[in-house]
Amino acid sequence: MRNPTLYDLEHPGTGGGDDDHGQHHPFLQHHFEDLGQQHEASTLGMWFFVAQEILFFGGIFCAYFIYREMYPAAWKAGSHHQNQLIGLANTIVLIGSSLTMALAVWGAQGAKRKFTTIMLVLTLILGSVFIGVKAYEYSVHIHEGLFPGSMFTYVNHDNPALTRGVELFMTFYFGMTGLHALHMVIGAGLLLYFIRRAWRGDFGPEYYGPVEIMGLYWHFVDIVWIFLFPLLYLV
Amino acid sequence: MAHQPDHETYTGHAAPHHQAPLWAYFLVFFALMILTVVTVAVSRIDLGTLNTGVAMAIAVVKATVVILWFMHVIHSPRLTWIVVISSFLWLAVMFALFFSDYLTRGWNIY
Numbered sequence: 001m002r003n004p005t006l007y008d009l010e011h012p013g014t015g016g017g018d019d020d021h022g023q024h025h026p027f028l029q030h031h032f033e034d035l036g037q038q039h040e041a042s043t044l045g046m047w048f049f050v051a052q053e054i055l056f057f058g059g060i061f062c063a064y065f066i067y068r069e070m071y072p073a074a075w076k077a078g079s080h081h082q083n084q085l086i087g088l089a090n091t092i093v094l095i096g097s098s099l100t101m102a103l104a105v106w107g108a109q110g111a112k113r114k115f116t117t118i119m120l121v122l123t124l125i126l127g128s129v130f131i132g133v134k135a136y137e138y139s140v141h142i143h144e145g146l147f148p149g150s151m152f153t154y155v156n157h158d159n160p161a162l163t164r165g166v167e168l169f170m171t172f173y174f175g176m177t178g179l180h181a182l183h184m185v186i187g188a189g190l191l192l193y194f195i196r197r198a199w200r201g202d203f204g205p206e207y208y209g210p211v212e213i214m215g216l217y218w219h220f221v222d223i224v225w226i227f228l229f230p231l232l233y234l235v
Numbered sequence: 236m237a238h239q240p241d242h243e244t245y246t247g248h249a250a251p252h253h254q255a256p257l258w259a260y261f262l263v264f265f266a267l268m269i270l271t272v273v274t275v276a277v278s279r280i281d282l283g284t285l286n287t288g289v290a291m292a293i294a295v296v297k298a299t300v301v302i303l304w305f306m307h308v309i310h311s312p313r314l315t316w317i318v319v320i321s322s323f324l325w326l327a328v329m330f331a332l333f334f335s336d337y338l339t340r341g342w343n344i345y
Binding site for chain 2: 040043044047048050051052054055058059062065066069084088091092095096098099101102103105106109110205212215216219220222223226227229230231234235
């Protein structure tokens with residue numbers, strides 16, 4: 001038995017203490033004492049996931065910096081094949097999607113069912129625009145023979161010695177943006193699930209943890225892009 | 236040093252909801268937009284080797300803003316702070332060990 005906390009006193013009937021089979025919130029899982037504990041446990045768990053994602057992407061960034069130090073001229077030449085304007089526009093789109101995601105969490109906190117759903121749909125739309133623009137950029141690169149491997153037909157005419165280095169840069173480009181885009185696609189799939197739940201009216205001030213966790217994932221993917229944009233487009 | 240847990244430090248049963256005002260999110264978005272434009276603008280100025288450092292510094296500021304306000308860490312329990320900070324601490328360890336080798340080799344084979 002634990003002593004009742006401030007949370008219990010302010011929220012009678014939300015499942016504090018031992019009333020496991022009494023009246024409690026439909027989304028309170030029985031191994032948690034109350035929704036506050038459930039919320040903290042789930043966000044903490046998500047942060048552990050984000051922590052390993054930080055190190056996962058961090059390793060690739062590490063490799064990027066080491067090879068960039070080895071081939072600085074090739075990195076500059078390679079990034080000249082990126083369209084900065086498209087990159088900037090896509091950055092704005094993605095940060096915009098982070099805003100709508102944060103607003104969706106805000107709406108869920110206030111039990112604003114329509115607002116939350118609309119914000120999640122907007123996040124999905126902006127995320128899809130980002131992925132679509134990325135696909136267009138990929139098609140341009142592939143058309144220019146910049147896809148590494150047997151499809152790589154590009155030659156740097158100013159300095160043919162840089163050609164292999166540019167291929168290495170493009171390997172990092174496709175690898176890093178590809179992993180990022182994969183995260184976006186997974187995030188878009190998750191959004192569909194949350195749009196359905198938000199529309200159903202699952203979320204409110206007592207229970208919005210799932211939307212919050214979706215937000216943590218989405219914002220993390222946004223942060224990865226915040227670093228990728230200057231490193232790939234603005235060398 | 237046993238002491239009673241108080242509501243400041245006792246994680247696990249805090250009220251889940253802290254709703255930030257709506258304008259705060261737009262302010263954060265606006266700040267991120269400005270920093271994005273600054274990133275592009277600075278990349279047009281030739282600072283030599285400093286360019287990458289400045290770009291990364293701005294990116295770190297942007298990431299910090301996103302983590303603190305969009306990801307609500309600023310209103311999170313201390314346990315969350317520990318996980319967030321330690322993840323970047325380990326990232327720093329990885330970077331430090333890799334770079335102390337690769338970026339300090341006294342010869343240029345490339």
